[in-house]
Amino acid sequence: xxxxxxxxxxxxxxxxxLGNQQAHTNFRSAMNxxxxxxxxxxxxxxxxxxxxxxxxxxxxxxxxxxxxxxxxLEQKLVENGIQVHWAENGEEANALIHQLLSxxxxxxxxxxxxxxxxxxDLNHYMExxxxxxxxxxxxxxxxxxxxxxxxxxxxxxxxxxxxxxAELIHKHYPEHPYSxxxxxxxQQARQILRDKFCHADAGISGxxxxxxxxxxxxxxxxxxxxxxxxxxxxxxxxxxxxEKVVESLSDVPPLLxxxxxxxxxxxxxxxFNMITRPRQRGEMDGPQEVHLVLLDNxxxxxxxxxxxxxxxxxxxxxSCINHCxxxxxxxxxxxxxxxxxxxxxxxxxxxxxxxxxGALTSACSLCGxxxxxxxxxxxxxxxxxxxxxxAVTQQVETQGxxxxxxxxxxxxxxxWKGWRLIFGSGLRYRLFKLLATRxxxxxxxxxxxxxxxxxxxxxASRSLDEMAAKAGFDHE
Amino acid sequence: MAMSSDRPSxxxxxxxxxxxxxxxxxxxxxxxxxxxxxVRVIYPKRQSCCGQPAYNSGYRDEALKVARHQLSCFxxxxxxVVPSGSCAGMVSHHWPELFAGKPDEAEAVNMAGRTFELxxxxxxxxxxQLEDLGEPTEIVVHTSCSSRNELGIEERxxxxxxxxxxxxxxxxxxxxxCCGFGGTFSIKxxxxxxxxxxxxxxxxxxxxxxxxxxxxxGCLMNIGGALEKQGRTLQPQxxxxxxxxxxxxxx
Amino acid sequence: MSNAREAVLGRLRTNGSIQMGRSIPPQVxxxxxxxxxxxxxxxxxxxxxxxxxxxxxxxxxxxxxxxxLPQRGVSCLLAGGVPAEELEQRxxxxxxxxxxxxxxxxxxxxxxxxxxxxxxxxxxxxxxTGTVVVWPTPQEPRLxxxxxxxxxxxxxxxxxxxxxxxxxxxxxxxxxxxxxxLLISGPSKTADIQQVIAYGVHGPKQLIVLLLG
Numbered sequence: 001x002x003x004x005x006x007x008x009x010x011x012x013x014x015x016x017x018l019g020n021q022q023a024h025t026n027f028r029s030a031m032n033x034x035x036x037x038x039x040x041x042x043x044x045x046x047x048x049x050x051x052x053x054x055x056x057x058x059x060x061x062x063x064x065x066x067x068x069x070x071x072x073l074e075q076k077l078v079e080n081g082i083q084v085h086w087a088e089n090g091e092e093a094n095a096l097i098h099q100l101l102s103x104x105x106x107x108x109x110x111x112x113x114x115x116x117x118x119x120x121d122l123n124h125y126m127e128x129x130x131x132x133x134x135x136x137x138x139x140x141x142x143x144x145x146x147x148x149x150x151x152x153x154x155x156x157x158x159x160x161x162x163x164x165x166a167e168l169i170h171k172h173y174p175e176h177p178y179s180x181x182x183x184x185x186x187q188q189a190r191q192i193l194r195d196k197f198c199h200a201d202a203g204i205s206g207x208x209x210x211x212x213x214x215x216x217x218x219x220x221x222x223x224x225x226x227x228x229x230x231x232x233x234x235x236x237x238x239x240x241x242x243e244k245v246v247e248s249l250s251d252v253p254p255l256l257x258x259x260x261x262x263x264x265x266x267x268x269x270x271x272f273n274m275i276t277r278p279r280q281r282g283e284m285d286g287p288q289e290v291h292l293v294l295l296d297n298x299x300x301x302x303x304x305x306x307x308x309x310x311x312x313x314x315x316x317x318x319s320c321i322n323h324c325x326x327x328x329x330x331x332x333x334x335x336x337x338x339x340x341x342x343x344x345x346x347x348x349x350x351x352x353x354x355x356x357x358g359a360l361t362s363a364c365s366l367c368g369x370x371x372x373x374x375x376x377x378x379x380x381x382x383x384x385x386x387x388x389x390x391a392v393t394q395q396v397e398t399q400g401x402x403x404x405x406x407x408x409x410x411x412x413x414x415x416w417k418g419w420r421l422i423f424g425s426g427l428r429y430r431l432f433k434l435l436a437t438r439x440x441x442x443x444x445x446x447x448x449x450x451x452x453x454x455x456x457x458x459x460a461s462r463s464l465d466e467m468a469a470k471a472g473f474d475h476e
Numbered sequence: 477m478a479m480s481s482d483r484p485s486x487x488x489x490x491x492x493x494x495x496x497x498x499x500x501x502x503x504x505x506x507x508x509x510x511x512x513x514x515v516r517v518i519y520p521k522r523q524s525c526c527g528q529p530a531y532n533s534g535y536r537d538e539a540l541k542v543a544r545h546q547l548s549c550f551x552x553x554x555x556x557v558v559p560s561g562s563c564a565g566m567v568s569h570h571w572p573e574l575f576a577g578k579p580d581e582a583e584a585v586n587m588a589g590r591t592f593e594l595x596x597x598x599x600x601x602x603x604x605q606l607e608d609l610g611e612p613t614e615i616v617v618h619t620s621c622s623s624r625n626e627l628g629i630e631e632r633x634x635x636x637x638x639x640x641x642x643x644x645x646x647x648x649x650x651x652x653x654c655c656g657f658g659g660t661f662s663i664k665x666x667x668x669x670x671x672x673x674x675x676x677x678x679x680x681x682x683x684x685x686x687x688x689x690x691x692x693x694g695c696l697m698n699i700g701g702a703l704e705k706q707g708r709t710l711q712p713q714x715x716x717x718x719x720x721x722x723x724x725x726x727x
Numbered sequence: 728m729s730n731a732r733e734a735v736l737g738r739l740r741t742n743g744s745i746q747m748g749r750s751i752p753p754q755v756x757x758x759x760x761x762x763x764x765x766x767x768x769x770x771x772x773x774x775x776x777x778x779x780x781x782x783x784x785x786x787x788x789x790x791x792x793x794x795x796l797p798q799r800g801v802s803c804l805l806a807g808g809v810p811a812e813e814l815e816q817r818x819x820x821x822x823x824x825x826x827x828x829x830x831x832x833x834x835x836x837x838x839x840x841x842x843x844x845x846x847x848x849x850x851x852x853x854x855x856t857g858t859v860v861v862w863p864t865p866q867e868p869r870l871x872x873x874x875x876x877x878x879x880x881x882x883x884x885x886x887x888x889x890x891x892x893x894x895x896x897x898x899x900x901x902x903x904x905x906x907x908x909l910l911i912s913g914p915s916k917t918a919d920i921q922q923v924i925a926y927g928v929h930g931p932k933q934l935i936v937l938l939l940g
Contacts, residue, residue, distance in 0.1 A: 018667055030922050032650070050752065057751040067739035086732035138928055139919035155919065162921050186917060186925035193929060198839045214904045224873060224915040224930025231869045231907075232831070242735065249901040253892035254754070264918070267772065268856040268891075271930070272910035280906055284868040285831040296731075300738040325654040329671045363665055365658025365672070366532055368625030382573075388534030416530050420538040423493065424545045426522025433497060449666020453673060454701030457498050464491045464500035468519040473489075473507055476518045 007407075010336065010359040017334040023159050027331050030158050034322040037265020038373070055258050056377040058251045059313035062243075063303065069212040069245045070294070076215025080277045082290045090120030093295045097122065097204070097237055100291055101131055104235050106201035110193075112219065112226035113137035114206025115153055115316060116240050116295060118338045122204070133204065134196050136225035138189050145172050151332030153339060154263050154318040159331055193225065203229035203287065207240035208315070209255060210292075213248040217292065219273040220259060222266075227273050236275075236287040242294050243303075243312040255315055258375035262319040298351045304399060307386055311346050313376040318343075320370035320380055326363050335360060342370035342380045349387055355403030358391045433463045482601045486516035488556045490546075490591070492563040493525040494693045499714065502693060506559040506594050506716035508724075513602045517557075520549040528566040531574060533660045540574055547571075547584055555601065556591040559716055560692045561623030562659075564593035569626055593623060594716060595632040595691050608640035610722035616646045616685035616710075618676070618699060620692035621654050633691050633715055640722055646683035650675075657698035673702040680710060687711045689718050754892060765854040765887040766938060772857025776913030777926055778934040788881060788937045793819040796844060796877075799933075805838075805845040805875055808866035814846065827868050838870065844877035851886030852936075853894055853910070859936055860894065861909040869907050878931040880911065884940040 017023065042048040062069055074084045087093035101109065109126065111117060111133050123133045123144070135144040139157035143150060145168045150156030157165070162180050169188055170178040176188040205226055209218040217238055219226045230236045246252065260266045279286035303309045321327050321341030332340035337348040337357060345360040354361075361384050370380040390400065391407035422432045436459040443458045445451070469475065487510060491503040507517045527543035530536070546567075550556050558564040568588045575584035598604040617633060624630040637645055656662065656672025676699060680688050688703075688710055690696050700712030760768065770780040783791055796804065797819065805825045806814055814824050825842055847867050850860040859880045863869040872878050888894035891910065895901070900908070915930030926932050 014665070014668060018671055024671075026921075033922055054752045054754070061751055067736050070736065070739070086735055088731045088734060092731060136929070137919070138917045142919065155922070157919050158922075160920075162923075165920055182920045182923040182925050185920055186928050190928055194839055197929075198835055214901055216904055222915070223917050223928045225928075227869075227873050227909075228929055231873065232835070234832075242739075249904070250892065250895055253890065253895055256891065268858060268910065268912045270776070270911065270913045270916055272912075274904070274908040274910075275906075276904045276908070277906040282865040283863075283906060284827055284829065284865060285870050286868075286906060294735075296735045296738075300735055303739065304742045325656070325672055326665075326668055329668055329675075362661070363668060365621070365654050365656060365661040365669070367621035367654035367658065369621070369652065369654065372625050385532060385534070388532070389536050390534070392534040412533075413535075416533070416535040416538045419530060420541050423524040423527075423542045426524065426545065426549070429524040430521075436497060448663065449670070450662060450701075451705075452666060453670035453705060454698065455704040457697050457701060459497050460500045462500060464496040464503040465519065465521050465523075467500045467504055468489075468491075468507065469521075471504055471507075473511070473517050473519045475521045 006355075006357060007359040010363075013334040013336055014330055014363070017330040022161070023331050024329065026159055026161065027328050030155065031322050031328045034264060038262055038319065038322070039265075041261035041265050041267060051254065051258055052375055052377050054254050055375050056313065058246060058255060059315070059376050062246045062251070063309060063312050065247065066242065066245070066303065069247055070242060073210055073212040073215060073245050076212065077292060080215045082215065082217075082278065082292055085291060085293045087293055087295045087297075089297050090295070093120050093239060093293050093297075094122055094125040096293055097239065098126060098129055098131070100235070100237055101126070101202055104202060104289075106235065107131060108196070108200050109133045109202045109204055110136045110196055110200040110229045110233065111203070112205035112221065112229040113140055113156070114204070114239065115338065116206050117204065118150065119297065120239070120295065122239070134200075136193055136196070136229055138186070138223060138225075141189060141193065142168060145169070149333070149338075151340070152318060152321060153316055159333070197228040197232050200229075200233045202235040202237065203233040204237050204239065205230050207238050207244055207292070208259070209252055210240065210245045211249050211252060212245055214276060216249065217275045218252060219275070220256065220269050221273070222270045224271060227271055230273065230275060231286055234287055235289045235291070237291045237293065239293040239295060241299055242296055243299050259315050259317050262373065262375040263317040302350050305401075308350060308383065308401070310378050311343075311350065311383060313378055314343055314347070315376060317375055319373045319375065323369040323373050325367060325369065326365065330363070342384070343378075346380060346383045346387065349403070350401055353402030354387065354391045355406035358387065358403060358407050361387045361391065430465070433465070437461055437463050484515060484555050484601065486518060486554055487597075488550045488552075488554060489517050489519050490523060490526070490550065490556050490558045490563065490567070491519070492558060492560045492693065494697065495559055498697065499693050502559055502714040502716055505714070505720040506557070508720055509598060509604070509716060510557065510602070513604060515602070523549040526563045526566040527574065528563060528570075529659050531566065531570060536574065540578070543571060543574055543584070544580065547580065547587055550587055553586070553590065555597065556587060557594055557597045558591060559594040559714065560694065561593045561620040561627055561629070562692050562694055564591055564596075565622040565626040567591040593627060593629060593691060595636055596627065596629045599632045599635055604636065606636065606639040606719065606723050608642045608722055609725065610640070610642055612642045612644070613687065614644045614646055614685045615687045615689050615718075616648050616680050616683045618655060618680065618688055618690040618695055619651070620690060620695050623691055624652060633689075636715070636719060637689070643722070646685045648679040648683050650679055655695045655699050657694050659694065662698060673698055677702050677706065677708065677710075681708060685710065687713055687718070689713050689715050691715050760854060760889050762884065762887070765889065766884055768854040769852050769857055769887055770938065772854070773913065773934075773936055776857055777916070778857070778913050778936055780936045780938055782938050785939050788939060789813055789817045791937060792822070792846065792879065793817070797821050799877065801843040801877065803841055803843050805842045805871055806847070807868070807871065808848055808864060810846045810848055810881060811866075827871060831868070831870060838874055842875045844879065845871045845875040846879045846881065847872050849880050849882050851888060851894065852882045853888050853891050855890045856912055858891065858910045858912045859934070861911055862905045863907050863909070864905075872909065872911060873930050876927065876931055877933045877935065878911075879935045879937060882936055882938050884938055
């Protein structure tokens, strides 16, 4: 997609989102609740800061030692009997997973919530090859019925009302009577999905943390579908990004605490599932085979840059999204990417290239709310600013961010050059002010999108430097 | 809290281009508040802009050139006071990044370290004491995101207002949320920005206050412009003007 | 695809120049809790997460099961290990004690459809989060605490820890990780429908913690 086309497509998605008042109301009430709940978990700001510093350092330490830790992780996992696979990109990861499923003769697969599986579009890949992958997280299950993608990384169906959901379930499973009662809907989903868990040939999941020291895969969840998917079927395939590794088991508790508190304001989720081995001799359940697919998909490229690699500290809590004043207006789908909101506006342009999706960086007022709440202190506003600079830079480097310079437009370049000429010289700036104040009546009554929502502020009749002199302030 | 040794005898006033050109009375009020406290206020005549608009748009070379001009206007090692959290944040937080590795990095870092937002300066360095001479009024405060998230000085404006006995400060819903200005953001994404300022205006108006006070002219231009466009009665005012009006004997 | 492995690791190794070394700040030394405080906090946190907690004397838990579970419609109770041995001696005749002595493949349907409740022993608990720690074993497999609608967990008061971090370090988990370790902090739940919390979406609808001693 050309730079102009991606901007146009983005603007059209934004227009559509802003026109949907019901969705805005849904997002607003959900985000209000998530922010309030998070705040209740962190009554002491000083303690919170210390915890964030600690989590930041743990993740930074892991990223610094990433190649060593990945090798150590692999060695431990193999010792434990978990098979490790590496994939450069989504295509390779899907092919690997497909091969594993085919070898096992799997036709029906249950999957726990995994953003990486969204990233590689796993479901479609398998479906095209005759393997049905059923989403088992309730939110993801609802979206799969609707044929939609998640609008939030933690609460994927946040844009759906209970009426929408009631209709979807009744339409696809008419044996269940139509109901808008949340408990009834939940129990209907329980019945539908229990049968699937019981008969699935394989389970797929993501991973929240991988522990190099012990070769352990950790999964955070509330519903129990993750435990079902990783315990009931004979094969479990976990797929995750290479950045999710931490060095030691004692690194996990501080990250877990900040993850659940930041994400949904829970002190901890209902389940924290730590998987270290496949079923051992004498054990009665658990998968006989456990596989881990380690996905790069641009991550090693991001890690090359001193500043951008901060992005890889992300533990996917979604707190930046919950606090983003732009996200609450447009919702997740407007971004048109797997990861929306502030983290998406940083990660997606790096992953896909600024030429593909760099326009996301424009949807940010740089208010800084995201950076304040990030549990691992990713400087999101700074990174968005950096990507804006990369998008319009003239110096394109082979090692740089993909699509560098692709949003550089001549009109904008000359506007800023003109601005620099005026504001970069005391003399020219004062001349400009003289003209602007004396000719204030000529201020245009309309200025693009600005005046669609606001009146125009006219220059004053005298600028401050003239008035300051009159009021007796020293010029020096 | 402020110690007497923090109290300088003279300061520079960095007006910001928005104040200089559109809201000079805000600048005068800010300068007067400092002068009234017995501190000499110097207004460097050649000053223009901190470079933020270009910096936030990704045009770093242009931002650097303008920032460099601005840097040359404030050479002496005395405090620089700015009636805007956003511009103060640009100098104190982003200049060191912008000038990194450049020959004048040391000067930029030096100025970053002596640049303060107005309410921050009034409270931390002047320990300003105020006596309210105005009629009872109800206001609502909008704290700029840069003052809150970048500088962490959001309570300074509140502590100044708390000294005014006849002023009641109402609290709006989602107090910490951005008003949608964001400089060039409001031009590049006008519809999102428009939706944000609409929500902000609703929240402010629902407090029943008659005036919205802020420490940033950018936010006020955005909120005030939207209020006016919609024909609402809530009035925008910069904290400097508000404080001066209510405490000046000659008024 | 071993070439992917080499390519990825190769790229990661070539940029060894990254300068983001920060030492990890230690855990702040929060005051440690006394036994009664731990019991109280543990109970309070679990109850807040919609779990039931009952404080019982060591030998009393079978009586509690005999008294309470039939009232909740439980007729088939799954258990293994030490809890099963005790139940075998004393459980009331209206409850059928189901053991888990064959691999899951041979009785999956039955487990999913016919078991009403389960009892498991635990590795202990975590007060600060209201968490029951379960390390499944061949005698008490992984699905015991997941599939039945009611999960009864037996927690020894002496094995309550302040925090997860303390438990991991004090009990030297890194040296002895089991096949699967679980932190359970309430019944299965979801908020995926309009952020309304609903319980029992996939796992147990009720978590009952019997705090012993």
